[in-house]
Amino acid sequence: MRSRARPKLRGRVSAAVLVFCAGSCGAASAEDLTYTPRDTYGELGILDMPSARMAPDGQIAATIGLLDTSQRYNIAFQILPWLEGSFRYSRVGHIFNTPALYDRSFGLKLRLSREDEIWPEISLGIRDLLGTGVYGAEYLVATKRISDFDVSAGLGWGRLASVDTFPNPFGLISDSFKTRSSPLATGGTVNFGQFFHGPAMGLFGGVIWHSPIDNLDLLAEYSSDAYVNEVNGGFKVRMPVNVGLAYRLYDIASISAGWYYGSTYGVTASFSVDPTIPLSPQRFGPDIPAPVIRPVEQQMAALSQLIMRNRPQQVALPAHAWVQLPRPAQDADALVIESALMAETTGVHAVDVMGRTLVVDAHFSQRVASRQCDRYAGIVAGLAPHLETIALSDLDDPSGRIAFCKIAHTGVQVAENDTQPTATDAAPPPTDPAATARKIREDVTAQSLEVEALSVEPAMVWLYFTNTHYNTDTEAVGRVARVLMADAPPGVEVFHIITVRNGVELRDFEIARSALERATLASGSSRELGDAVSTSLSPLSNPVLEQAQDGTYPRFHWSFGPGLREGFFDPDQPIQIQVLGSVNASVDITPKLTLETRLEGNIYNNYDTSRNSNSLLPHVRSDLNLYFRDGINGIANLDALYRTRLTRDVYFEAKAGYLEDMFAGGGAQILWRPEGERVAFSLDAYEVWQRDFNRLFGLQDYHVLTGHASMYYESPWYGLNFAVHAGRYLAGDYGATIEVTRRFETGVEIGAFATFTNVPFSKFGEGSFDKGILVHIPLEWALPFFSQSTYDLRLRSLIRDGGQRLDDDDSLYQETRPQSYGVVLEHIDDIVAP
Numbered sequence: 001m002r003s004r005a006r007p008k009l010r011g012r013v014s015a016a017v018l019v020f021c022a023g024s025c026g027a028a029s030a031e032d033l034t035y036t037p038r039d040t041y042g043e044l045g046i047l048d049m050p051s052a053r054m055a056p057d058g059q060i061a062a063t064i065g066l067l068d069t070s071q072r073y074n075i076a077f078q079i080l081p082w083l084e085g086s087f088r089y090s091r092v093g094h095i096f097n098t099p100a101l102y103d104r105s106f107g108l109k110l111r112l113s114r115e116d117e118i119w120p121e122i123s124l125g126i127r128d129l130l131g132t133g134v135y136g137a138e139y140l141v142a143t144k145r146i147s148d149f150d151v152s153a154g155l156g157w158g159r160l161a162s163v164d165t166f167p168n169p170f171g172l173i174s175d176s177f178k179t180r181s182s183p184l185a186t187g188g189t190v191n192f193g194q195f196f197h198g199p200a201m202g203l204f205g206g207v208i209w210h211s212p213i214d215n216l217d218l219l220a221e222y223s224s225d226a227y228v229n230e231v232n233g234g235f236k237v238r239m240p241v242n243v244g245l246a247y248r249l250y251d252i253a254s255i256s257a258g259w260y261y262g263s264t265y266g267v268t269a270s271f272s273v274d275p276t277i278p279l280s281p282q283r284f285g286p287d288i289p290a291p292v293i294r295p296v297e298q299q300m301a302a303l304s305q306l307i308m309r310n311r312p313q314q315v316a317l318p319a320h321a322w323v324q325l326p327r328p329a330q331d332a333d334a335l336v337i338e339s340a341l342m343a344e345t346t347g348v349h350a351v352d353v354m355g356r357t358l359v360v361d362a363h364f365s366q367r368v369a370s371r372q373c374d375r376y377a378g379i380v381a382g383l384a385p386h387l388e389t390i391a392l393s394d395l396d397d398p399s400g401r402i403a404f405c406k407i408a409h410t411g412v413q414v415a416e417n418d419t420q421p422t423a424t425d426a427a428p429p430p431t432d433p434a435a436t437a438r439k440i441r442e443d444v445t446a447q448s449l450e451v452e453a454l455s456v457e458p459a460m461v462w463l464y465f466t467n468t469h470y471n472t473d474t475e476a477v478g479r480v481a482r483v484l485m486a487d488a489p490p491g492v493e494v495f496h497i498i499t500v501r502n503g504v505e506l507r508d509f510e511i512a513r514s515a516l517e518r519a520t521l522a523s524g525s526s527r528e529l530g531d532a533v534s535t536s537l538s539p540l541s542n543p544v545l546e547q548a549q550d551g552t553y554p555r556f557h558w559s560f561g562p563g564l565r566e567g568f569f570d571p572d573q574p575i576q577i578q579v580l581g582s583v584n585a586s587v588d589i590t591p592k593l594t595l596e597t598r599l600e601g602n603i604y605n606n607y608d609t610s611r612n613s614n615s616l617l618p619h620v621r622s623d624l625n626l627y628f629r630d631g632i633n634g635i636a637n638l639d640a641l642y643r644t645r646l647t648r649d650v651y652f653e654a655k656a657g658y659l660e661d662m663f664a665g666g667g668a669q670i671l672w673r674p675e676g677e678r679v680a681f682s683l684d685a686y687e688v689w690q691r692d693f694n695r696l697f698g699l700q701d702y703h704v705l706t707g708h709a710s711m712y713y714e715s716p717w718y719g720l721n722f723a724v725h726a727g728r729y730l731a732g733d734y735g736a737t738i739e740v741t742r743r744f745e746t747g748v749e750i751g752a753f754a755t756f757t758n759v760p761f762s763k764f765g766e767g768s769f770d771k772g773i774l775v776h777i778p779l780e781w782a783l784p785f786f787s788q789s790t791y792d793l794r795l796r797s798l799i800r801d802g803g804q805r806l807d808d809d810d811s812l813y814q815e816t817r818p819q820s821y822g823v824v825l826e827h828i829d830d831i832v833a834p
Contacts, residue, residue: 036150037208037217037246037256038270040065041127041135042074042086043109046206046221047242047258047266049160051152052123052143054111057081058744061272068235068264069093069100073574075773077750079742080718082111085752087773089569089797092134094233104569104797105131120144127159130190130771133183135159137225138196139204152221153205157196162226163240165200183229208246215248219258227261238262275748280784285469286447288834289482291520294490299514300383302493303339306459340379340514348376349395356388361395364403373405379518381407436489443483448786449476452500453548460494464505464545471747471780471788473499473818474827477509478834481516488513498538498545499819503591504643504651505538505545507819511831519832533831535824537648537675549591558585563600567607567624569797578605578628582636592644598636605632616763617801618702620662620730624799626693627661634695636661643812649673653812660807661695663688663730667707671812678822680712684809688730706730706806708737712813714822719743721751730804733757737803741774745826749776753794755803763802770803772796 036053039045042063044053055061055078065072071091079085085108092101109125120142128136141154154160157168158180170177180198181191206221223240231237244258244266256268273279294302337358338351347363358380364372373392380387384407392403433456440463441451448469455462461484467476477497484495495511511533560583567576580603586596609629613622639657646652649672656666667686674680685707692698708727715721719742726736734757741751754771761768773795779787808814817823 035217035248035254037219037254038063038074038076038268040067040072040266040268041107042072042076042088042270043084043107043125043127044076046152046208046219047244047256047268048223048225048260049152049204049206049221049242050109050123050125050139050141050154051150051206051208052111052121052141052154053150054078054082054084054109054121054123055272056274058276058742059272059274060750061270063268063270065266065268067260067266070230084109087795088135089574090135091574092230094230094235095134101134102569102574103132103134105129105135115144126195133181133191133194134229136180136183136194137161141204148210150208150210151205152207154203156202156204156224157198158194159228160204160224161198161200161202162228163224164203165224166203168196168198168201170196171199217246219244219246219256223261236261236263242266275744275746275750275781278746278780279782283780283784283786285786286479288479289443289447289486291482291517292486293517293521294513296383298490299517300336302459302491303514304336305491306339306493337380337383340383341376345375345379353384353387356386357391358384358387358389358407359391359393361393363394363396364392369401369403370405373403377405377407379515436487440483440487443487444480447476447479447483449480453542453545455544456488456492458489458491460496461488461492462496462498462544464498464500464542464548466500468788469786471778471786472823472827472830473507474824474830475834478831481509481511481831482834485513485516485520498542500545501815501819502594502643503588504645505542506816507824508534508536508538509831510534510536516832533828535821535828537673540645540648553588553590555588556586557588558583560584562603564791565605566793567799568795576605576607578607578632579603580605592642594641594643595639596641597638600634600636602632613801615765615801617731617733617759618704620690620702620704620801621799621804622801623662623693627695630693631661631695634661635697636695646670649675651812651816658691658697659686659688662691663806664691664699665689665703669809669812671816673816673820676821678714678716678820680813680820682710682712682810682813684708684710686806686809688806704728704730704732706809708805708809710810710813714743714820716822719745719826721749725805725810729755729757729802730806731759731801733759733802735759735803737770737805739774741776743776746781747776747778747790748781750774757803759802765798765800765802767798767800770796770800 036044036051037046038061039050040048042061042065043050044055045051057078057080059078061076063074063076065074070093072088073090074086074088076084076086087106090103090105092103095101105128107125107127108129109123112122112124113119115121122142125139125141137156137158137160139154139156139160141152143150143152168177177197178199181194202224204222204224206219209218211218220243223242226240227235227237239262241262242258242260244256246254246256248254252273253271258266260266341348341351341360349361351361352359360376369392373390376392377390380390387407390405390407393401437454437456440454440456444451444463444465450466450468452464452466463480463484465476465480467473470476480497481495493513495513497509497511499506560581563580563582565578565580568574581601583599586594588594605628607625607628609625611625613619615622635658637658637660639655639659641653641655643653651671651673652668654668658664665686665688667684669682669684671680671682685705687703687705689703690700692700706728708725710723710725713722721741721743723739724736728734735755737753737755739751739753741749743749751774752772753774754769756769775793775795777791779789779791
């Protein structure tokens, strides 16, 4: 009788504590809460129980939770502001009468409602979405901030329904909810038949007191997890109450320690980073060139010359139903303003000056008339200080609508006088073209950029460059634009800055110089530039580049550096790494044909090479240990590579040789990136042979034709990206891979993938299907210097043979991604402020 009464008494005591806190503490808003600790499962919680809180959007956290003989290694990611994901690899002690069980599980927590003055924050969570069910639990939890206290109370199923239980209310819907599959009955698949199932439902809760001592919190909770399976193995649970404290270190780390279940101590250490901002606020590297702004007279002259070059001198009658006739000569004010508006916007037909009012004949809609008028006013403000108003009308519109707006004169001002300068009055002095080109080359090279070709014309500059230094091409373009602002002759009004990668010209950034100068003066952004910055795919014909490349090939490149290869979740050795030295060398035979190789030498590794694969499929990946044993030093790749563009937006790549560590052969891929679209499509096919384990020149008997059709979408929502690859995999199986990632402005990208093929789960082996986490980290985000180097990781719980693709079979997509429409649009402001 005593043993049954004690848990109820403790439950009443815990409830009384929660009621006391709720009644004795004043209310406070949720925004005052700046930190919530993580529990032993890596989710935001208290000690061993979850809370409803969410981390700052995008936060990544690594957590180690130690409780008696159990160890939980967790990675948590705030996928969206309202969705938290956590992956854990655990050593479960005292379970099923075994010394230890190694378990992998993935959890999700979804916020159902935000906290306000009345309602608490409410979240719904699943702790073991794809695992074996050892940590299977679901919960509904509410959290409310009350003064310096954070109070949580929740309902639990599964493991969280073993203390102070109530009948499962979902059993009233269907009797199937009253039963729950036992742990280890499933693994690697989503078992909808266990979520919120079971005969009982538990009650848990807790309190976090943000004490007056900076960064110190006191924690107490009532747990509904009785550790039933662990108790059968020797773990002791004397009471369902846990108490402890948490301390924060430097806003990126915290440690919690407490007394758990009346029998043991537990410790949780957590480290978090924010991928939305660089870890280092400053970087070592070339200073950003200072912007040089031309006098207004030179801007007006350059614009006038540009429009005169584009204006037809004669009228020829084409076979069209209409013909554009030259208008009568206008005064200098109207000519210069018309030049500026036509160069920097679209839809302007003509302008006229009437006293202090500028009349603009342009196409517009009533819905955006005010915004369009203000945009014209911003352009005119620095050119004509004596004008006060703009009258916007469309002479082709029979309704006769007119919109008016004021001209706010800010930035560069022109002294008002009776005679405004004309193009002839302010003609720039003559310059030495050779000296100008030499100065531009020197200053762009000083920015750690390689000039491929340069042409300085009277009204525009064409500059082709390769960026191997900065993580984003838009930052490189912004630096080049600053150089041209300083070095280009005053009469140059248009910059064509074209990126080149691997000998293939990719994107043309066409910039109106006057608009860039005004936006720079106003500390503006791409919104101030408007249509003055055009980002289009480079034309197929590039005579300036082709002439400059003539006689400069072959080119040789090489580099030496460290490398890292990692493996996780082996039951005997959870973390396995290899540190190696690598030599990379390549010879560009022509701009589009390259020979390349990578040689690797082992420095240190702790890989276990004693275990052999028991896979029922061809061993296309599971013989990794044999490659580590016999090919610990070897040739990573040795191949010939040809790249080109078939049309402006269709790219082609063919390669043959030793393609990666495990396979040699040849094949090709083609990529279509429609201009101005966020979607891309690719097709690849390779005939490959398995390499010898020593990673030298020998081949094994196994060979396969593999290839995929792929679709990519870079969405504008939260930086989410989607990809689908469908086709034949290395083991000869057919299926599809789905990838979902989130990319931040810093370039950090995190997501997940899953591959389903025609291989049945029973034949695939442990894990049931291939799945894992994708991590892409630019070193420029983490280190205080500019770099295009990255750390890429496909974090799998197991290495199996089903659903395996050839390494870099979509390399065209990755190589052209920095110039994709979505990425360029995301970083377009770098052109104004690199």
